[in-house]
Amino acid sequence: MLQVRKVNKKFGGLWALQEVDMEVSKGNIFGLIGPNGAGKTTLFNVITGFYHCDSGNIQFEGKDITRKKSFEISRLGICRTFQIVKPFKDMTVLGNATIGALSKVRKVPEAMECARESLQVVGLADRQNILAGSLTVSDRKRLEIARALASQPRLLFLDEVMSGLRPTEVFETIDLIKKIHDFGITIVIIEHIMSAIMRLCDRIIVLHHGQKIGEGSPKEISKNDSVIQAYLGEDYIA
Amino acid sequence: MMGKPYDFSKNKKFFWGLIILVFCFLLPAAIKSAFYLDMLVKVVLWAMVAGAWNISCGYGGALSLGHTAFFGIGAYVSTILFLKFGITPWIGMLAGGFLAIFFAVALGYLSFRLHGPFFVLSTVAFAEVLRIISIHWRSVTRGSEGLSIPFKPNWGTFILHNRLQYVYVALCLLLLVFLISYWIERSRFGYQLMAMRGDEDAAESLGINTLQLKIIATSISAFLTALGGTFYAQYIMYIEPHTILGLDFSVQVALISIIGGMGKAFGPILGSLFITPLSQLLRGWFGGGYVGLHFIIYGMILIIVVIFIPEGIFTAIWGRKERSNFFKDLISKWMNKIGVFKT
Numbered sequence: 251m252l253q254v255r256k257v258n259k260k261f262g263g264l265w266a267l268q269e270v271d272m273e274v275s276k277g278n279i280f281g282l283i284g285p286n287g288a289g290k291t292t293l294f295n296v297i298t299g300f301y302h303c304d305s306g307n308i309q310f311e312g313k314d315i316t317r318k319k320s321f322e323i324s325r326l327g328i329c330r331t332f333q334i335v336k337p338f339k340d341m342t343v344l345g346n347a348t349i350g351a352l353s354k355v356r357k358v359p360e361a362m363e364c365a366r367e368s369l370q371v372v373g374l375a376d377r378q379n380i381l382a383g384s385l386t387v388s389d390r391k392r393l394e395i396a397r398a399l400a401s402q403p404r405l406l407f408l409d410e411v412m413s414g415l416r417p418t419e420v421f422e423t424i425d426l427i428k429k430i431h432d433f434g435i436t437i438v439i440i441e442h443i444m445s446a447i448m449r450l451c452d453r454i455i456v457l458h459h460g461q462k463i464g465e466g467s468p469k470e471i472s473k474n475d476s477v478i479q480a481y482l483g484e485d486y487i488a
Numbered sequence: 489m490m491g492k493p494y495d496f497s498k499n500k501k502f503f504w505g506l507i508i509l510v511f512c513f514l515l516p517a518a519i520k521s522a523f524y525l526d527m528l529v530k531v532v533l534w535a536m537v538a539g540a541w542n543i544s545c546g547y548g549g550a551l552s553l554g555h556t557a558f559f560g561i562g563a564y565v566s567t568i569l570f571l572k573f574g575i576t577p578w579i580g581m582l583a584g585g586f587l588a589i590f591f592a593v594a595l596g597y598l599s600f601r602l603h604g605p606f607f608v609l610s611t612v613a614f615a616e617v618l619r620i621i622s623i624h625w626r627s628v629t630r631g632s633e634g635l636s637i638p639f640k641p642n643w644g645t646f647i648l649h650n651r652l653q654y655v656y657v658a659l660c661l662l663l664l665v666f667l668i669s670y671w672i673e674r675s676r677f678g679y680q681l682m683a684m685r686g687d688e689d690a691a692e693s694l695g696i697n698t699l700q701l702k703i704i705a706t707s708i709s710a711f712l713t714a715l716g717g718t719f720y721a722q723y724i725m726y727i728e729p730h731t732i733l734g735l736d737f738s739v740q741v742a743l744i745s746i747i748g749g750m751g752k753a754f755g756p757i758l759g760s761l762f763i764t765p766l767s768q769l770l771r772g773w774f775g776g777g778y779v780g781l782h783f784i785i786y787g788m789i790l791i792i793v794v795i796f797i798p799e800g801i802f803t804a805i806w807g808r809k810e811r812s813n814f815f816k817d818l819i820s821k822w823m824n825k826i827g828v829f830k831t
Contacts, residue, residue: 298693324695332693338686340751349683352676353695361676401694 251276257306266292280438281451288457299323329403331394339383350400368400408439516655525651532658535760538744539665540712544705546750549685553738554611558588558710560733562717577646581718585711592710596703619733634728669753749800
């Protein structure tokens with residue numbers, strides 16, 4: 251579904267991404283892990299068109315999207331959430347989700363219906379008339395997902411949707427991601443909470459200093475020596 | 489539709505709108521005083537221009553302090569076409585509008601890559617360039633001397649017999665701006681504009697082409713502002729660069745919209761109903777005695793309004809769910825302010 255080949259991205263003299271390959275197949279939940287500053291979010295930004303890579307090639311469903319702009323990529327069916335949530339603060343929760351739905355539906359009332367459904371999925375339906383700016387952090391993260399969901403993507407990028415949440419909220423989010431996956435949406439997640447990653451993902455890649463240092467199933471990753479050294483730590487061998 | 493009993497409640501808003509509209513058109517006929525009619529023309533004109541500003545800046549968030557440029561284009565194009573070629577200002581009005589769109593698109597491609605204060609400065613610079621051109625291009629604009637339109641009242645030449653007729657023309661323009669704003673508020677286009685105001689990256693991630701959207705919004709806004717410019721020229725019958733291409737104008741337009749309520753169709757109308765008479769009356773009362781006193785009072789009133797209802801008059805009164813909370817909020821806010829000053 252998505253092929254990323256030999257992507258390079260440099261910020262000044264710093265290699266943010268170096269020869270990164272990644273292949274996401276349809277129906278998977280794909281994990282992206284690595285220490286802070288490893289280039290995970292940069293990879294998201296490159297794929298979704300917020301940055302352009304210096305060299306390399308990205309294909310989505312057979313189409314070359316390497317040089318496409320972010321809104322064009324979104325219209326092809328790739329949607330993302332932001333690590334630092336970006337709600338439209340002066341609009342209601344429903345309004346926020348409606349914006350997402352309007353990328354596929356042209357009429358506002360129909361888009362609102364669509365938006366209500368996605369709010370139902372994430373569990374924000376009872377707060378639809380509140381201004382998005384007055385939501386709590388965890389609700390903002392849900393809203394971010396609902397908005398992306400309303401745009402009916404085929405491939406969804408979730409950037410640390412669980413960070414800053416309480417343990418019970420993390421469990422709820424894990425269930426939510428499973429539910430979204432059951433709709434037939436392929437998902438790529440960045441996350442630091444290893445238990446969540448291990449439970450959700452079919453396949454994981456590990457980035458470190460912009461380079462891919464490991465790839466495989468959760469089991470394989472948890473036994474990979476270089477991954478343990480760079481990120482998981484000795485204690486993780488359990 | 490046929491056979492069913494007519495459902496009044498469904499169209500309640502529409503009927504109320506119609507009643508208010510009829511009232512707005514009948515009321516001016518009852519005013520005999522030239523002073524108040526003049527004030528009414530200005531209230532309506534400013535509401536209309538601020539409404540046009542509100543389309544790109546209020547809904548879209550592309551804050552501009554260069555709208556005087558579009559106003560000036562409208563005024564100069566129609567006046568020059570009329571004086572040099574005898575083309576009726578009704579056509580000149582449209583010509584000015586389209587030229588304003590051309591400039592809006594050109595300016596948009598150049599400056600919409602800038603953000604925040606840098607974008608605002610680029611709009612100021614654009615207006616300043618036009619002002620300097622209009623001062624120095626004497627063969628066409630007669631520079632700072634300005635252009636005056638000879639008084640030959642005729643509907644064909646858009647020079648009207650009395651102020652009441654001007655009020656009606658201005659009301660029609662305002663109605664046009666209001667209906668466009670009202671439509672925007674409920675349309676896909678408007679939702680996307682408001683999303684762009686909220687967060688451009690998030691908007692892009694949801695498939696919104698923000699550059700294109702800004703250019704379309706600014707074009708609509710520029711076109712309508714230019715119509716206002718032509719109307720102003722035909723009403724005052726004298727134009728010169730400093731009043732219609734100055735920064736003062738841009739600030740005034742922005743202020744009316746901000747005080748009234750940005751991103752609301754009714755906002756600029758309320759803003760103009762409040763600000764325009766205020767500045768005129770203050771000038772009338774204090775203008776003679778102490779030079780500049782009316783500016784000080786005017787400025788102080790605006791500061792007070794912005795401190796206490798920063799979201800604008802419209803949102804303060806109708807934006808919240810329970811109306812009774814308005815005064816409660818106001819008082820508690822006021823108490824907080826006092827508290828802040830004490831500590």
